[in-house]
Amino acid sequence: MPTYRDEAIVLRTHKLGEADRIITLLCRGRGKVRAVARGVRRTSSRFGGRLEPFSHVDVQLALGRSLDVITQAESLHNYGDLLVGDYALYTTGETMLEVADRLMAIENEPSQRQYLLLQGALRVLGRGTSDGPRPAPVILGSYLLRSLAIAGYAPVLDSCARCGLGGPHEWFAPAAGGMVCSSCRPPGSARPDRACWGLMSALITGDWPATRGVSDQVERRAVGLISAFATWHMDHGLRALQLVPQA
Incomplete structure (x- = not known):
């Protein structure tokens, strides 16, 4: 053969x-x-x-x-050897594997970018970046945003996802596709503060230095919004994501 x-x-x-x-x-x-x-x-x-x-x-x-x-x-x-001793790291890694599997729905469809992103994310999760370790939720948030972007589902963070009006705007709606203006915001939209918007923008570009000095509260809010966005646009809930500890 x-x-x-x-x-x-x-x-x-x-x-x-x-x-x-x-x-x-x-x-x-x-x-x-x-x-x-x-x-x-x-x-x-x-x-x-x-x-x-x-x-x-x-x-x-x-x-x-x-x-x-x-x-x-x-x-x-x-990479599992670096994660297995820490529940938060391991469940975060499991979520990454599940996302990669779900986003690559068509077998034998080449996507070197998804492969390299997953490899890099697992390495950073276990070993940290060049300027030190990063919290597992932050790494997960960056991976979710960037893998969705490669697959064509990037959230809109600089203008209204519905009408295209230039931002910044105050509201975030996963079902609408990201940032929305006051006129377009659907019921139940979240209202992130400026620090939260800044963190999400840094995570989608992989700007690790810009994630330094961010409070745990801002990290939780940003990763929560990113997780909600990923869950909505992948049609079904991510099983492994439900096991990731919520700090």
């Missing part, structure tokens, strides 16, 4: 039969791929723990009729 090789991050796994697993991968070149790992649940498996969620691997796959088959896997990093 023809084979191909790619770098990938394991998003999730499912049992198949007595000893196999279906592995969902986000590949650098091929996008999301679902493949079978034969015998991986046996203690004698040569893959061992290389194909668990959070694993960053170099994989070789053989093309199959319905599912490709993993023939080789070499571990590059295991």
Whole structure:
């Protein structure tokens, strides 16, 4: 059978039969791929723990009729090792994996940007940025905004999402697409303060220095709005997001 090789991050796994697993991968070149790992649940498996969620691997796959088959896997990093000892970090990472899986709905649709964003977010979550560690909610907020932007669902933060009137405006409505003016705001719109708007703008651009010195209260408000926006535009609630501790 023809084979191909790619770098990938394991998003999730499912049992198949007595000893196999279906592995969902986000590949650098091929996008999301679902493949079978034969015998991986046996203690004698040569893959061992290389194909668990959070694993960053170099994989070789053989093309199959319905599912490709993993023939080789070499571990590059295991981001889970950096997260498993901290509940908040681990559930935040699980949310990232779920978001990546959901946004890459079409298999074999290349999206190197989603792959690189997820890889970078997991690395920052476990090791921090060049200027030190960052709170897990802030990293999650940035990842949600930037992954949604890549998928075409970026919130409007500089003008009214409904009428296009230039901002800044006072209101935020997830169902409307972001910032809204007083004339367009639907019932139940949130009213973030200036610091909250500033943090969301920094998170969507990945401006980590600008997130320094922000109070915990502002972080909570901003990440809460971002989570509401992500939940609305992904049609169904994110299961892992419900487990992330609310500070």
